[in-house]
Structures are given as structure tokens and as C-alpha cells.
Amino acid sequence: xxxxxxxxxxxxxxxxxxxxxxxxxxxxxxxxxxxxxxxxxxxxxxxxxxxxxxxxxxxxxxxxxxxxxxxxxxxxxxxxxxxxxxxxxxxxxxxxxxxxxxxxxxxxxxxxxxxxxxxxxxxxxxxxxxxxxxxxxxxxxxxxxxxxxxxxxxxxxxxxxxxxxxxxxxxxxxxxxxxxxxxxxxxxxxxxxxxxxxxxxxxxxxxxxxxxxxxxxxxxxxxxxxxxxxxxxxxxxxxxxxxxxxxxxxxxxxxxxxxxxxxxxxxxxxxxxxxxxxxxxxxxxxxxxxxxxxxxxxxxxxxxxxxxxxxxxxxxxxxxxxxxxxxxxxxxxxxxxxxxxxxxxxxxxxxxxxxxxxxxxxxxxxxxxxxxxxxxxxxxxxx
Amino acid sequence: xxxxxxxxxxxxxxxxxxxxxxxxxxxxxxxxxxxxxxxxxxxxxxxxxxxxxxxxxxxxxxxxxxxxxxxxxxxxxxxxxxxxxxxxxxxxxxxxxxxxxxxxxxxxxxxxxxxxxxxxxxxxxxxxxxxxxxxxxxxxxxxxxxxxxxxxxxxxxxxxxxxxxxxxxxxxxxxxxxxxxxxxxxxxxxxxxxxxxxxxxxxxxxxxxxxxxxxxxxxxxxxxxxxxxxxxxxxxxxxxxxxxxxxxxxxxxxxxxxxxxxxxxxxxxxxxxxxxxxxxxxxxxxxxxxxxxxxxxxxxxxxxxxxxxxxxxxxxxxxxxxxxxxxxxxxxxxxxxxxxxxxxxxxxxxxxxxxxxxxxxxxxxxxxxxxxxxxxxxxxxxx
Numbered sequence: 001x002x003x004x005x006x007x008x009x010x011x012x013x014x015x016x017x018x019x020x021x022x023x024x025x026x027x028x029x030x031x032x033x034x035x036x037x038x039x040x041x042x043x044x045x046x047x048x049x050x051x052x053x054x055x056x057x058x059x060x061x062x063x064x065x066x067x068x069x070x071x072x073x074x075x076x077x078x079x080x081x082x083x084x085x086x087x088x089x090x091x092x093x094x095x096x097x098x099x100x101x102x103x104x105x106x107x108x109x110x111x112x113x114x115x116x117x118x119x120x121x122x123x124x125x126x127x128x129x130x131x132x133x134x135x136x137x138x139x140x141x142x143x144x145x146x147x148x149x150x151x152x153x154x155x156x157x158x159x160x161x162x163x164x165x166x167x168x169x170x171x172x173x174x175x176x177x178x179x180x181x182x183x184x185x186x187x188x189x190x191x192x193x194x195x196x197x198x199x200x201x202x203x204x205x206x207x208x209x210x211x212x213x214x215x216x217x218x219x220x221x222x223x224x225x226x227x228x229x230x231x232x233x234x235x236x237x238x239x240x241x242x243x244x245x246x247x248x249x250x251x252x253x254x255x256x257x258x259x260x261x262x263x264x265x266x267x268x269x270x271x272x273x274x275x276x277x278x279x280x281x282x283x284x285x286x287x288x289x290x291x292x293x294x295x296x297x298x299x300x301x302x303x304x305x306x307x308x309x310x311x312x313x314x315x316x317x318x319x320x321x322x323x324x325x326x327x328x329x330x331x332x333x334x335x336x337x338x339x340x341x342x343x344x345x346x347x348x349x350x351x352x353x354x355x356x357x358x359x360x361x362x363x364x365x366x367x368x369x370x371x372x373x374x375x376x377x378x379x380x381x382x383x
Numbered sequence: 384x385x386x387x388x389x390x391x392x393x394x395x396x397x398x399x400x401x402x403x404x405x406x407x408x409x410x411x412x413x414x415x416x417x418x419x420x421x422x423x424x425x426x427x428x429x430x431x432x433x434x435x436x437x438x439x440x441x442x443x444x445x446x447x448x449x450x451x452x453x454x455x456x457x458x459x460x461x462x463x464x465x466x467x468x469x470x471x472x473x474x475x476x477x478x479x480x481x482x483x484x485x486x487x488x489x490x491x492x493x494x495x496x497x498x499x500x501x502x503x504x505x506x507x508x509x510x511x512x513x514x515x516x517x518x519x520x521x522x523x524x525x526x527x528x529x530x531x532x533x534x535x536x537x538x539x540x541x542x543x544x545x546x547x548x549x550x551x552x553x554x555x556x557x558x559x560x561x562x563x564x565x566x567x568x569x570x571x572x573x574x575x576x577x578x579x580x581x582x583x584x585x586x587x588x589x590x591x592x593x594x595x596x597x598x599x600x601x602x603x604x605x606x607x608x609x610x611x612x613x614x615x616x617x618x619x620x621x622x623x624x625x626x627x628x629x630x631x632x633x634x635x636x637x638x639x640x641x642x643x644x645x646x647x648x649x650x651x652x653x654x655x656x657x658x659x660x661x662x663x664x665x666x667x668x669x670x671x672x673x674x675x676x677x678x679x680x681x682x683x684x685x686x687x688x689x690x691x692x693x694x695x696x697x698x699x700x701x702x703x704x705x706x707x708x709x710x711x712x713x714x715x716x717x718x719x720x721x722x723x724x725x726x727x728x729x730x731x732x733x734x735x736x737x738x739x740x741x742x743x744x745x746x747x748x749x750x751x752x753x754x755x756x757x758x759x760x761x762x763x764x765x766x
Contacts, residue, residue: 047689048692076689077688077713077717081717112685113684113685292757292758292761293761295762296761302459302495305460306600308430309598309600335461375675375678378675379681
């Protein structure tokens with residue numbers, strides 16, 4: 001199964017030589033129609049890459065025929081030259097496939113501020129357009145950067161299918177490399193339905209992943225729908241499928257986050273609003289001391305209190321409760337007798353924080369630990 | 384030189400057995416008068432420790448005769464028992480020295496959520512009150528937790544002196560252990576002058592130190608002034624001395640931050656207000672990807688842009704400049720030709736970011752790199 005499993009999608013992958021490692025680094029996904037409905041969700045970073053600018057323009061009419069991917073170079077912070085390089089790349093795709101260039105989007109991931117090696121990129125485009133086929137899995141591999149495994153998903157609808165591929169570690173907070181996701185479906189969809197479903201699913205999945213608080217200049221999630229199944233699912237049915245696909249990919253992304261040894265789910269409740277709960281969950285999920293404690297399987301709940309005490313959320317500072325893996329370690333802002341004995345040695349850690357106001361606000365965020373491996377990977381990326 | 388160098392201050396230190404390591408873990412600083420002026424600045428964390436609550440009450444009248452310190456246990460999140468333990472500790476000091484208990488403050492640092500071993504603490508108080516003398520340096524040693532060296536400072540006024548000791552890594556963002564600072568001076572001061580000078584100096588020094596974005600439950604800076612020199616410096620003279628002492632201690636704290644291999648100074652300009660500049664500087668100073676790059680001496684300026692692009696500050700996303708150690712690595716949001724060759728191998732790295740709006744806002748923050756050692760120290764603190 002891959003993004004070319006739904007009817008009417010083709011893909012190709014190649015090694016263009018953008019990555020010094022010599023691993024595959026370019027991919028192309030083509031929608032053969034009959035419909036060309038497309039939806040997208042992009043990074044919120046105000047410093048965004050040239051391909052993000054180009055893809056937003058391409059998606060303005062809600063239609064796409066192809067997406068060109070490359071890894072190894074983010075094409076971010078390259079000024080006007082970067083934008084012209086992105087334009088030249090999609091124009092080459094469009095010309096070779098007989099598309100209008102505004103029907104081609106582009107997604108890049110890799111080092112920021114390095115000009116694109118356009119000779120290699122354009123040669124790669126030639127390879128890609130000449131080798132389109134049922135190569136979705138090869139495409140999923142070609143978009144990897146520090147990912148250790150490719151991420152794919154397939155959801156079966158009633159007579160239609162939805163597939164996806166992804167790389168990176170999370171929309172709100174991807175680590176050094178961007179999160180890119182491509183979803184393909186042969187369902188027939190109105191554009192507004194597709195866009196709404198994608199936005200909703202992103203909010204509930206990728207946007208709850210917060211690995212290190214950093215947000216890439218290149219994050220892009222694009223869905224293409226071609227109606228080749230001749231079936232229009234109900235809005236509910238389609239939204240459920242997109243949510244399922246995104247949740248599955250988000251799990252894969254979290255599990256493969258850089259240097260991760262623990263998957264940590266943080267739930268905050270007992271504050272006034274969901275937004276406040278999210279603030280508190282994010283504050284905790286980004287706290288290095290907490291994340292180091294998780295790496296050490298250390299039930300140091302004091303760090304949970306120290307972190308949430310700084311969050312922009314209503315709380316009763318003398319009535320905060322903390323649970324690790326369902327066991328109360330802190331009640332009324334005071335440790336329970338067995339707090340230090342809770343076993344956090346497993347790979348999954350569940351943290352529940354009740355801020356004690358009795359309010360209805362609640363939110364969930366997923367993060368990881370902070371490990372030696374994270375520092376190692378991220379201390380010598382560009383050199 | 385130590386906090387007992389100014390006239391009329393005594394100190395004592397002892398090993399009470401609170402720390403499993405067997406290192407000194409209690410200290411007492413006593414002001415012999417004739418004046419007992421005191422000023423304090425405390426943690427902004429809404430979850431704050433019992434000694435912080437007690438010390439705020441003790442300082443309400445602007446007078447103190449003694450401060451009791453312990454390391455190895457933060458006495459935070461211990462509920463009513465924690466507060467009663469803090470009260471009992473200062474009452475023991477007060478009784479043995481013939482003070483009113485509201486003239487004694489308390490500062491604790493160490494593990495959160497562990498009840499104070501009161502038998503050891505009260506025995507320690509007996510040791511301390513019985514061995515007061517010119518022991519300021521021993522006190523500076525006894526308040527250390529993961530500090531590798533004690534931090535002391537002495538500023539000579541015109542006929543008066545100001546001394547200080549500190550531990551930890553920064554007011555806004557101390558790492559696992561709290562920042563505690565004690566300043567002593569034999570100048571004669573009005574309380575409001577002392578308080579204003581301390582607040583101003585903290586804002587410009589400890590509050591610009593941001594090691595890991597975490598803020599302790601116990602941070603406390605207290606200044607005691609006894610007028611023993613019979614000299615009242617001008618407000619300007621005194622403020623300059625307090626600023627100098629705090630800046631010196633802040634440098635020492637930054638240099639000894641957990642696992643630090645680099646001292647990083649971040650200046651942001653070219654945005655609308657100083658507050659916005661501070662937001663951007665903090666966002667960058669807390670960005671793990673940036674901090675890992677600094678650890679690796681990697682001039683990966685793309686991470687600077689990715690980080691500041693998420694900051695709550697006015698910017699021109701296409702006109703951002705970045706300088707490493709005075710060399711332009713990014714202009715108009717685009718890398719300069721020699722950007723990757725800038726030498727960051729030294730221990731001090733200077734980062735200047737211009738957000739490109741032409742606005743007058745500017746701010747400076749100091750941080751450190753994110754190293755293997757940081758993860759190591761912080762992954763097994765409570766266990």
C-alpha cells in the first residue's frame with residue numbers, strides 16, 4: 001500500500017544528488033484525474049520557504065495535478081533566487097507532463113539557506129516524469145531526511161480509498177526537518193469539504209504533536225482527490241477517514257522523532273478553557289527539564305508543577321494533581337507517598353495534570369523525551 | 384572576599400545531611416545591624432515553595448536580621464507541612480539568636496516534593512547559630528547544588544562595600560536547581576532605594592539569563608543593608624554597585640550553567656518595541672535546535688530564522704539579518720556567501736538579529752548551548 005494505491009495516482013522517485021548521502025532525494029506525485037481537487041495546510045512560521053509560497057499560490061484555485069518533492073535542501077531563505085528556482089522546477093514538471101505550471105505544487109525539506117543545485121534538480125525532474133508508475137513507497141522513501149523509516153498509511157472507504165505518506169516529526173513543532181504529508185484519494189469531493197476535513201484532522205493530530213517547540217519554515221500537508229472511484233462519501237465518512245490517516249501518520253512521526261526513546265502523552269484538565277489547557281500542555285511538553293526526566297524514566301513530578309506553574313492558564317496553585325501512567329503522584333500540589341516508585345521504564349508515558357479549578361478546559365499534546373541522541377543529531381546538521 | 388566582608392555580617396555553614404552526597408547543605412547569614420534594611424525579588428512561578436511564601440511575609444516590613452539557607456531539598460509542593468517546616472526552621476533560628484521569627488527569611492533549593500528531614504534541619508540550625516563568624520565563602524559553598532564552583536562578588540563603594548553570593552543558573556530560567564542570591568552591604572539605605580535598585584539590577588542581569596526556559600519554584604534574591612559603614616551612597620552610586628554585583632554573579636551563573644560549553648549572547652533589534660525584541664530573543668534562546676547547533680559550533684543560521692519567525696514580534700520576513708560574532712551570515716533573509724565558514728569554535732558566541740522593520744525595539748538575552756552533559760545531568764536528578 002502507498003499513495004499510488006488509490007485509483008488514478010502515479011508516483012516516481014529518484015536520486016538526484018541533492019543529498020550528500022547519495023540516498024533518494026526527489027519524488028513526484030501525479031493525479032491522473034478525472035478530478036483535480038486539492039486542499040492544503042501550511043506552516044504558520046512567518047519565515048516560510050519558497051516552495052510554500054509557490055504551493056499556496058498553486059492551491060489558490062483548489063486544484064492540483066502534481067506535487068514535486070525534494071529532500072536534502074529546504075529552499076528556504078534563498079531570497080528571490082529561491083523562489084525562481086522553485087518556479088523553474090515546477091515549470092519543468094508542467095512542461096514535460098503537459099500541465100499548466102499553476103497545477104503543480106512543490107515541497108522541499110532539508111537544510112535552510114543553501115541554494116538549490118538546479119542542474120541536479122532539473123535532471124531529476126526529467127528522471128521523475130519519465131518513470132511515473134505505482135511507485136508510492138519509493139516516493140515515501142525519497143522524502144525522508146533524518147527519518148529512520150518511511151511513513152505510509154491506507155484507509156479503506158466504502159468503494160474508495162485514502163492513502164498518505166509523511167516525513168518529519170510534527171506540524172506545530174517539527175524538529176530540524178520539516179513535516180511533509182501527502183494524502184491521495186480516489187473519492188469525489190467538493191473542494192470545501194476536502195479543505196475542511198484536512199484542517200480539522202491536522203488540528204487534532206499533527207498540531208498536537210510537539211517534539212521540541214520549533215516550527216519549520218516548510219511544513220506542508222496536501223491532499224489530492226480525483227474522483228476516480230466515482231464515489232462521493234458523506235462528509236462524516238470522509239472526515240473520519242482523513243482523521244484516521246492523519247492520526248496514524250502522526251503516531252508514526254512521533255515514534256520516529258529524532259532521538260526519541262519515549263512517547264509522552266500529556267493531558268491537561270481542570271482549567272477554564274481548552275485554550276488554557278493547551279497552553280499548559282504545550283508549556284510542559286516543551287520543558288527540557290521535564291523531557292530529560294522522561295528520558296531518565298524519572299518520576300520527578302516536581303518538574304511538572306514547576307513547568308505548569310509558568311503557563312498562561314487558570315489554576316489553583318494549591319490544588320494541582322499529577323498522574324503518571326494513571327497513578328497519582330501529586331495531589332493538592334503535594335507528593336503522594338509512592339510518587340517516586342511509579343514505573344516509567346516503558347516506551348509510552350501518560351501524564352495527566354489537573355490544574356484544580358474545576359473548570360471544563362481540557363487539551364492533549366504529544367511529545368517525546370530529550371535524549372543524548374537528540375543533541376547528537378541536532379548539533380552537527382549543517383556541517 | 385565574601386558576603387561577610389562588608390561590616391556587620393556573620394555567616395555559618397554546616398553539613399546537616401540533607402544532601403545524600405554528604406556535602407555542606409545549610410548556611411546562615413546574619414545581619415548584626417545597626418540597621419536591618421532588606422529588599423527581595425522572588426520567582427514569578429505561581430507554584431512557589433514554602434520558604435518563598437515565608438520570606439515574602441518576612442520581607443513585608445522591609446526588615447530582616449537573618450536568612451537561613453539549605454540545599455538538597457527545595458521544600459516545594461509539600462503542602463501545609465512544608466510551610467510549617469519552614470516556620471519551625473526560622474523559629475529555631477530566631478529563638479537561638481534572640482530575634483523575632485518574622486526577622487528571619489528562608490531559602491531552599493534542591494528536589495521538589497520531598498518533605499524536609501526536620502531532625503537534621505533543626506540539628507543543623509543549632510550548628511549554624513553556634514558557629515557564626517567570617518564564613519561567607521563557606522556559606523556560598525553550602526548553597527550549591529549542581530553548581531561546580533561557588534559564586535561570590537565584592538564591589539567596593541566609597542567607604543562602604545557590597546558583597547554577594549549566588550547559586551543556580553538564572554532568574555527567569557533556572558535549570559533544575561533554583562537561583563538563590565544573597566547580597567550584603569554595610570551602606571545605609573532607605574528601604575525603597577534598596578528595593579528599587581535590586582529590582583532594576585535583577586531585570587538587567589538575572590532576568591536576561593535564560594538557560595532552558597524553565598523557572599524555579601524557589602528563586603529568591605535578597606539584599607540586606609545594615610548601615611555599619613555609616614555612609615549613605617547616592618542612589619546612582621548604589622544602583623551602579625548593585626548592578627555591577629548582579630552582572631558579575633550572572634556571568635558566573637551563566638558560565639557554570641548545567642552542561643554548558645558555550646556562552647551565547649543574543650541581541651535582537653529592528654522591531655517595534657523592546658518587549659517584542661525580548662520575545663524574539665527569548666524564543667531564539669529557548670530553541671533547542673539553535674542551542675544544539677551552538678553546541679556543535681555549527682553556524683546554522685537557518686535555525687535562527689526558523690525560530691524568530693515564530694516569535695511574537697513585528698518583523699519584515701524578507702528583510703531579516705543575522706550576525707554571528709559580528710560577521711553577517713544572513714542579509715535580507717538570505718545567506719551570505721561565507722555564512723557557513725564563520726568560526727564558532729570559541730566558548731563565547733555573539734548573535735545579533737535584526738528583524739528588519741527599522742523600529743527602535745531592542746533587547747538582549749544570554750543563554751547557553753544544549754549539550755550531552757545537560758541531558759545527562761537532568762535525566763537522573765531525583766533518582
